[in-house]
Amino acid sequence: MSAQTMHKSQKVSKADVAFNIILYGICGLILLLIAYPLYFIIIASFSNPSEVSNGNVWLWPSQFTLDGYKELLRHGSIWMGYWNTILYTVVGTAIGLIVNISAAYSLSRRDLVGRKIITFYFIFTMFFNGGLIPTYFTIRDFHLYDTFWVMVLPFSVMVYNMIVARTFFDSSLPKDLLDAAQIDGCGNLRFFFSIALPLSKAVIAVIALYIAVAQWNSYFNALVYVRSGYALGGLLLNR
Numbered sequence: 001m002s003a004q005t006m007h008k009s010q011k012v013s014k015a016d017v018a019f020n021i022i023l024y025g026i027c028g029l030i031l032l033l034i035a036y037p038l039y040f041i042i043i044a045s046f047s048n049p050s051e052v053s054n055g056n057v058w059l060w061p062s063q064f065t066l067d068g069y070k071e072l073l074r075h076g077s078i079w080m081g082y083w084n085t086i087l088y089t090v091v092g093t094a095i096g097l098i099v100n101i102s103a104a105y106s107l108s109r110r111d112l113v114g115r116k117i118i119t120f121y122f123i124f125t126m127f128f129n130g131g132l133i134p135t136y137f138t139i140r141d142f143h144l145y146d147t148f149w150v151m152v153l154p155f156s157v158m159v160y161n162m163i164v165a166r167t168f169f170d171s172s173l174p175k176d177l178l179d180a181a182q183i184d185g186c187g188n189l190r191f192f193f194s195i196a197l198p199l200s201k202a203v204i205a206v207i208a209l210y211i212a213v214a215q216w217n218s219y220f221n222a223l224v225y226v227r228s229g230y231a232l233g234g235l236l237l238n239r
Helices: 003-010 016-047 048-054 067-073 076-108 115-127 131-143 160-171 176-185 190-198 196-216 219-225 233-236
Strands: none
Touching: 076 115, 076 160, 076 190, 076 196, 115 160, 131 219, 160 196, 176 190, 190 196
């Protein structure tokens, strides 16, 4: 094929150009509809409230001021909330990793007795559960209500994350590797900590990110199961 023929085949028709223009225009409009409300919130936060109420804020702040942020940061509950959130996220992520990664590795072992039945029970909970009221009574009867641990223990098992990690262990850790380690005298725990975990840094990082985001955004659990709003984080902050 000559260069002239290739040039003709690569030439874009007027219909394609018109389609691209319309497509880019629609995408730009959608982006504007999504981005402008977020941008407006930012510029309104730096504007005089009366200017915002009168509709004088459109593209940039009007009568620039930081009074809103100063007033917001005066409230100690803001700092207490951030401290609690960070504490719940760090501790909850650590507990979630321990629970989900260890369970995922155990379920990936083909020599685990009842492996399929246990996996079925885990997956069953993804589609059917008791609901809010039975969960509330269970947490209350275990004396976890309005404590620090109610935010990091009852919901630490995330079946989806566990299934992802189990699939990774099952497909990435060959049985020959375990057999070779056992021939050299390596036990199950040593194989898990010395071989399985170092080879699974990628999936551990992904699971840690999933758990951390879920803990950071866990507003509803705190709303239902934490009454005082202090828990451990608030008590530490107010000392």
